[in-house]
Amino acid sequence: MQTGNLLLLVLILVALAYYLGLRRSVALARPLGGIRHLQSLPFYYAMRVALWCAIPALVVLGLWMVLDDTLIRQLVIGGLPEGLRPPSPGARGLLITQIQNVASGALPRGSVAPELAAAADRLVGLRGINRLALAVAVLAAAMFGAAWGWARISPRLRAREQVERILRGLFMLCALVAILTTVGIVLSVLFESIRFFHKVSPMEFLFGVHWSPQTALRADQVASSGAFGAVPLFLGTMMISAIALLVAVPVGLMSAIYLAEYARPWVRSFAKPALEILAGVPTVVYGFFAALTVAPFIRGLGESLGLDVASESALAAGLVMGVMIIPFVSSLADDVITAVPQVMRDGSLGLGATKSETIRKVVIPAALPGIMGGVLLAASRAIGETMIVVMAAGLAANLTANPLDAVTTVTVQIVTLLTGDQEFDSAKTLAAFALGLMLFITTLALNVLALHIVRKYREQYE
Structure with missing residues (x-):
């Protein structure tokens, strides 16, 4: 059966x-x-x-x-x-x-x-x-x-007490499954990362500026040791994520303010679902759009201005990624702005403040924790994106601060390193786990930073 x-x-x-x-x-x-x-x-x-x-x-x-x-x-x-x-x-x-x-x-x-x-x-x-x-x-x-x-x-x-005790145990078991899954993921990544750092120096990995993980099968071949300096990957990830956030945060926040404070009900009922459709578009579609439309447009525009633009650039990937994560910022910001009590707006307007002053000095500070949550979610989504970067930014690990050059990110290299049949005893394959550990630490740091900002805000306004 x-x-x-x-x-x-x-x-x-x-x-x-x-x-x-x-x-x-x-x-x-x-x-x-x-x-x-x-x-x-x-x-x-x-x-x-x-x-x-x-x-x-x-x-x-x-x-x-x-x-x-x-x-x-x-x-x-x-x-x-x-x-x-x-x-x-x-x-x-x-x-x-x-x-x-x-x-x-x-x-x-x-x-x-x-x-x-x-x-x-x-x-x-x-x-x-x-x-x-x-x-x-x-x-x-x-x-x-x-x-x-x-x-x-x-x-x-006493059936009620027994049923509640059983359900309480089931709920605790579900919570333990989630916790133990997280612990298992962290330990597995950490264990493999330690194996990688036994083969490659942590200083070389964290501060090296050359990334070429291809290793030869025999020690007498050329480039048998590889180069595992991850700085170009970190810089490429931060550059593309920063470009995406520069697009998504202002557009998403302003659209949320308009929908929550200025838009008429019929406009809101149409515009918000239309905006959230962007979150449901597959990332490979965004990748096609970036590779076939945005990247050639940026290259043609740059050539008309006398600039040297790569066919695959960080700017193209960052712009399209920013459009993709707009709903993450807009939807959460709209929800928290709408949840601000109306009495706070009425009190501000009653004291003579204009509508824009009320939004800037009352509504936005009151909704700041939710807005920070949306921005954090958008940042995590941008850092973890792969398909758009593969199709629009390329695979070249270039150490550059120019958004018009081709770059790559940590997630793209993880996929590249683990594609096909791999031996999990080589530094090339184990490097993927070290990169994954760095992504985990980065996400944890973002969460800690957001929590610090929220606590500081609450001490100021509560």
Whole structure:
């Protein structure tokens, strides 16, 4: 049975358990004179039975899906003759891939040894048994849990407290999953970055001005060590992000002020959704627009003024990226400006201030935390953008402050370094994790800076 069908069947059992629990609680309350004689409402008794049906089934399903593939691989490898069993984990992975290709039909059975063809048949059989056993185990756990929860229903049972305790645990588990995922990402990136810094000096990486991560296969070849100075990448990222923010922040903030304070309702109802459509356009479309329209226009304009403009420039990528992140600034700023209490505007106008003075001295300061949040989100979006930079700014790691030259960014180089089959023992591949660590530190610094600004504002205006 497919996992989706199994989950649908479990959902049906949960709904049935809820119905049976509700019926039983109402039936127990009827001889006592009504549901007011129960410790909890019938809803909580039914929810308790439904939870006892769902939780064991999902736990069994999760543990089974984590362990079954490893167990099946071990059984398949263990069934091979002693001479065909690979000694190393890498060789075992390649052999399992070959057996899976034979089992799926992607590889003809006649092109492999008979033992491997038999192992493919064994793999197919084990997968069939696994699916059947999984369905039986999950459904048995669901029905046993529902039966146990249904049998435990009594008028004195504090079902509400138990349901709230279970839901509180589930909510805490969800929070822990998010936290542990973040910790896992940080630790994995940090571990690989430490491996990279064992091969390349941190001083060279942070302050070097030459980036050429291509390494030779043999030590006697030219450029076998590579160059991992990331300053050109950092400078290119900051340049393109700064150009994008110079476009997005003024335009987004001014459009938000107009929509919130000056626009008529019918204009706002049309203009705001039209502006937010920009956030839904795929980045590859922006990349095409930048490469085919904006970059040639900037190059032609520069040549008419006697300037040397590259066919792929930071200016083209930054301008288009700025247009892309306008909704991030505008939408959040509009929401927080609209949320400013009207009494603050009325008080300012009553004291003789003009509408523009009210906006500058009352509304904007009151909405500053939300505006800073929008600007921070836009900055993070600009720093993490890849497709526009690849198509409009190029891949050249040039150390330049001229926005008319071709540059590259950290995210583009991460994609370039991890494209294709890579060995995670080389400095070239590990450099991607070091660049990712720098992106994480940069985002963290932006968050700390925004929090400092908001706290300073609150101390001043609250």
